[in-house]
Amino acid sequence: MVSIKLDNVSLVYKLHEKLTLSAPDRRVAGPGGRIESSGRKQFVQALDGVSFELKAGDRLGLVGPNGAGKTTLLKVLYGIYEPSGGSVAIEGKVDALFNINIGFRREATGRRNIMLRGLISGWTEAEIEEKMEDIIAFSELGDFIDLPFKAYSQGMAARLAFSAATALDPEILLMDEWIGAGDASFQDKAKRRMDELAEKAGIIVLASHSEALIQSVCTKKLTLKGGRIESFTAEPIKRAGKVSKA
Numbered sequence: 001m002v003s004i005k006l007d008n009v010s011l012v013y014k015l016h017e018k019l020t021l022s023a024p025d026r027r028v029a030g031p032g033g034r035i036e037s038s039g040r041k042q043f044v045q046a047l048d049g050v051s052f053e054l055k056a057g058d059r060l061g062l063v064g065p066n067g068a069g070k071t072t073l074l075k076v077l078y079g080i081y082e083p084s085g086g087s088v089a090i091e092g093k094v095d096a097l098f099n100i101n102i103g104f105r106r107e108a109t110g111r112r113n114i115m116l117r118g119l120i121s122g123w124t125e126a127e128i129e130e131k132m133e134d135i136i137a138f139s140e141l142g143d144f145i146d147l148p149f150k151a152y153s154q155g156m157a158a159r160l161a162f163s164a165a166t167a168l169d170p171e172i173l174l175m176d177e178w179i180g181a182g183d184a185s186f187q188d189k190a191k192r193r194m195d196e197l198a199e200k201a202g203i204i205v206l207a208s209h210s211e212a213l214i215q216s217v218c219t220k221k222l223t224l225k226g227g228r229i230e231s232f233t234a235e236p237i238k239r240a241g242k243v244s245k246a
């Protein structure tokens with residue numbers, strides 16, 4: 001059964017050189033986590049006491065101001081960072097679309113990049129080959145699929161990344177603000193696919209500054225501020241542009 005459970009998770013970034021922008025006593029509160037120091041080292045407390053649970057079919061919108069900890073939380077869920085404290089328990093195969101350019105080789109064609117990405121996500125060559133034509137068709141990249149990735153626009157890169165990541169049936173899909181790069185027709189298509197994915201009892205976590213996007217894609221909302229949970233709407237939020245049952 002697909003699930004995510006975080007219990008009192010904290011994440012501290014360690015910086016080895018002291019920041020020189022301002023002396024600690026003159027530092028003013030701004031966006032982001034807490035800056036702390038010890039000797040020559042400085043730390044940013046990016047997540048602090050974060051606990052929540054998600055189950056199959058949940059679509060969580062992750063919101064909060066710049067530096068609130070949204071991307072850090074996605075990276076903890078993806079396993080890029082070990083939490084500094086607390087525990088993370090995840091059941092299910094996770095795929096992520098944070099920065100659409102990450103994980104793509106600039107010199108390789110779109111087709112080759114689909115293969116490489118699939119292999120990194122743990123799929124076999126045969127499994128990827130089987131899905132290849134569907135992925136290409138969904139992306140609508142046409143002949144561009146055989147051109148190097150560096151020749152793609154941002155929106156084309158988003159199409160490739162989204163098509164590849166979702167065609168391989170991830171059970172848990174983590175996403176950042178990538179969707180804005182796709183044009184309106186692709187965004188509609190992408191939303192429909194996310195609905196299908198959630199209906200297959202997957203989990204989606206989408207970090208965004210767009211309230212409209214969160215409203216149309218998500219069923220729950222977690223608001224972070226300074227690395228802490230400000231609110232967690234555990235009851236389904238009202239979805240605008242509803243495509244299917246939550």
Ligand SMILES: Nc1ncnc2c1ncn2[C@@H]1O[C@H](COP(=O)(O)OP(=O)(O)OP(=O)(O)O)[C@@H](O)[C@H]1O
Pocket residue numbers: 013014015031032033034044045046064065066067068069070071072073
């Ligand atoms: N590699 C890093 N090293 C040190 N501090 C970092 C690093 N990455 C992020 N931070 C700090 O962690 C805090 C949370 O950053 P994060 O990128 O998770 O925020 P966010 O909510 O995604 O912000 P935004 O909306 O601006 O993308 C911020 O205070 C940021 O300065």
